[in-house]
Amino acid sequence: MGASESKPTTRTFVPEVPVQFSQDLIEVLEVIPQSDFTRLQDNALKLESSVEAELERLKSEAHAILSESWSASASIPPAGPESLTSPALLSEIETFKHHLVDRQEMLAKRAEEGKKSGYETPREKLIECLTTNDRRPLVCLDEFKAFKEKLESTIA
16 A cells, blocks of 8 residues: 655766866856846846837837828818818809709609600509509509500600
Protein backbone atom coordinates (compact mmCIF):
# COMPACT_ATOMS: atom_id res chain seq x y z
CA MET A 1 0.00 0.00 0.00
CA GLY A 2 2.74 2.51 0.55
CA ALA A 3 4.82 1.52 -2.49
CA SER A 4 4.80 4.97 -4.11
CA GLU A 5 5.80 8.21 -2.50
CA SER A 6 3.04 10.67 -1.73
CA LYS A 7 5.15 13.72 -2.44
CA PRO A 8 7.21 14.13 -5.61
CA THR A 9 10.89 14.56 -5.00
CA THR A 10 13.06 16.98 -6.90
CA ARG A 11 16.03 15.40 -8.54
CA THR A 12 19.34 17.12 -8.82
CA PHE A 13 21.68 15.98 -11.51
CA VAL A 14 25.31 16.10 -10.68
CA PRO A 15 27.70 16.11 -13.65
CA GLU A 16 30.45 13.59 -13.72
CA VAL A 17 33.00 16.24 -14.64
CA PRO A 18 33.23 19.30 -12.41
CA VAL A 19 31.98 22.41 -14.19
CA GLN A 20 34.28 25.32 -13.95
CA PHE A 21 33.49 28.84 -14.99
CA SER A 22 36.17 31.30 -15.85
CA GLN A 23 36.85 34.06 -13.43
CA ASP A 24 36.03 36.68 -16.11
CA LEU A 25 32.55 35.23 -16.62
CA ILE A 26 31.87 35.16 -12.91
CA GLU A 27 32.98 38.80 -12.53
CA VAL A 28 30.77 39.90 -15.44
CA LEU A 29 27.77 38.07 -13.98
CA GLU A 30 28.37 39.62 -10.58
CA VAL A 31 28.69 43.13 -12.04
CA ILE A 32 25.45 42.95 -14.11
CA PRO A 33 22.76 44.63 -12.02
CA GLN A 34 19.90 43.06 -14.01
CA SER A 35 18.05 40.01 -13.01
CA ASP A 36 15.37 38.18 -14.95
CA PHE A 37 12.72 40.30 -13.27
CA THR A 38 14.33 43.61 -14.20
CA ARG A 39 14.86 42.43 -17.79
CA LEU A 40 11.16 41.58 -18.03
CA GLN A 41 10.27 44.99 -16.64
CA ASP A 42 12.53 46.72 -19.18
CA ASN A 43 11.02 44.76 -22.04
CA ALA A 44 7.52 45.62 -20.85
CA LEU A 45 8.44 49.32 -20.66
CA LYS A 46 9.90 49.23 -24.19
CA LEU A 47 6.74 47.57 -25.48
CA GLU A 48 4.52 50.11 -23.73
CA SER A 49 6.52 53.02 -25.13
CA SER A 50 6.33 51.63 -28.70
CA VAL A 51 2.57 51.09 -28.37
CA GLU A 52 2.16 54.60 -27.00
CA ALA A 53 4.20 56.05 -29.87
CA GLU A 54 2.05 54.17 -32.41
CA LEU A 55 -1.16 55.37 -30.74
CA GLU A 56 0.14 58.92 -30.75
CA ARG A 57 0.94 58.64 -34.48
CA LEU A 58 -2.55 57.28 -35.24
CA LYS A 59 -4.12 60.04 -33.17
CA SER A 60 -2.21 62.72 -35.06
CA GLU A 61 -3.23 61.18 -38.42
CA ALA A 62 -6.88 61.10 -37.35
CA HIS A 63 -6.63 64.69 -36.16
CA ALA A 64 -5.17 65.75 -39.52
CA ILE A 65 -7.96 63.97 -41.44
CA LEU A 66 -10.58 65.53 -39.20
CA SER A 67 -9.16 69.02 -39.58
CA GLU A 68 -9.06 68.56 -43.38
CA SER A 69 -12.71 67.52 -43.43
CA TRP A 70 -13.64 70.46 -41.21
CA SER A 71 -11.83 72.89 -43.48
CA ALA A 72 -13.47 71.34 -46.55
CA SER A 73 -16.91 71.59 -44.98
CA ALA A 74 -16.23 75.19 -43.96
CA SER A 75 -15.45 76.10 -47.58
CA ILE A 76 -18.94 74.97 -48.70
CA PRO A 77 -21.35 77.88 -48.46
CA PRO A 78 -24.15 77.33 -45.97
CA ALA A 79 -27.61 76.63 -47.28
CA GLY A 80 -29.42 79.75 -46.23
CA PRO A 81 -31.70 82.33 -47.76
CA GLU A 82 -28.83 83.85 -49.76
CA SER A 83 -28.09 80.52 -51.47
CA LEU A 84 -31.75 80.16 -52.48
CA THR A 85 -31.50 83.22 -54.70
CA SER A 86 -28.77 81.87 -56.97
CA PRO A 87 -29.62 82.19 -60.67
CA ALA A 88 -29.02 78.51 -61.44
CA LEU A 89 -31.37 77.43 -58.68
CA LEU A 90 -34.04 79.88 -59.74
CA SER A 91 -33.88 78.67 -63.35
CA GLU A 92 -34.22 75.04 -62.19
CA ILE A 93 -37.25 75.96 -60.09
CA GLU A 94 -38.85 77.68 -63.08
CA THR A 95 -38.30 74.65 -65.33
CA PHE A 96 -39.82 72.37 -62.70
CA LYS A 97 -42.83 74.68 -62.43
CA HIS A 98 -43.32 74.58 -66.22
CA HIS A 99 -43.10 70.77 -66.21
CA LEU A 100 -45.64 70.60 -63.41
CA VAL A 101 -48.11 72.88 -65.20
CA ASP A 102 -47.70 70.88 -68.43
CA ARG A 103 -48.32 67.63 -66.58
CA GLN A 104 -51.47 68.99 -64.90
CA GLU A 105 -52.82 70.22 -68.26
CA MET A 106 -52.14 66.84 -69.87
CA LEU A 107 -53.96 64.97 -67.08
CA ALA A 108 -56.94 67.31 -67.28
CA LYS A 109 -57.05 66.86 -71.07
CA ARG A 110 -57.02 63.06 -70.75
CA ALA A 111 -59.83 63.18 -68.20
CA GLU A 112 -61.97 65.29 -70.57
CA GLU A 113 -61.22 62.94 -73.48
CA GLY A 114 -62.28 59.97 -71.37
CA LYS A 115 -65.60 61.63 -70.57
CA LYS A 116 -66.14 62.58 -74.21
CA SER A 117 -65.50 59.04 -75.41
CA GLY A 118 -68.70 57.88 -73.76
CA TYR A 119 -67.50 54.62 -72.28
CA GLU A 120 -67.51 55.96 -68.72
CA THR A 121 -71.25 55.54 -68.15
CA PRO A 122 -71.44 51.94 -69.49
CA ARG A 123 -68.38 51.15 -67.42
CA GLU A 124 -69.96 52.54 -64.29
CA LYS A 125 -73.18 50.62 -65.00
CA LEU A 126 -71.20 47.39 -65.45
CA ILE A 127 -69.30 47.93 -62.18
CA GLU A 128 -72.52 48.68 -60.31
CA CYS A 129 -74.22 45.60 -61.72
CA LEU A 130 -71.29 43.34 -60.87
CA THR A 131 -71.11 44.64 -57.29
CA THR A 132 -74.82 44.11 -56.70
CA ASN A 133 -74.87 40.67 -58.40
CA ASP A 134 -71.50 39.40 -57.23
CA ARG A 135 -72.65 35.74 -57.20
CA ARG A 136 -74.42 35.94 -60.59
CA PRO A 137 -72.21 37.74 -63.15
CA LEU A 138 -74.23 36.49 -66.15
CA VAL A 139 -77.05 38.83 -65.13
CA CYS A 140 -74.78 41.72 -66.17
CA LEU A 141 -74.28 40.44 -69.73
CA ASP A 142 -76.22 43.30 -71.32
CA GLU A 143 -74.12 45.93 -69.45
CA PHE A 144 -70.94 44.11 -70.48
CA LYS A 145 -71.95 44.11 -74.16
CA ALA A 146 -72.75 47.85 -74.01
CA PHE A 147 -69.39 48.59 -72.38
CA LYS A 148 -67.55 46.45 -74.93
CA GLU A 149 -69.25 48.21 -77.88
CA LYS A 150 -68.39 51.67 -76.55
CA LEU A 151 -64.82 50.65 -75.87
CA GLU A 152 -64.35 49.20 -79.37
CA SER A 153 -65.87 52.28 -80.94
CA THR A 154 -63.43 54.60 -79.11
CA ILE A 155 -60.40 52.47 -80.03
CA ALA A 156 -61.29 52.13 -83.72
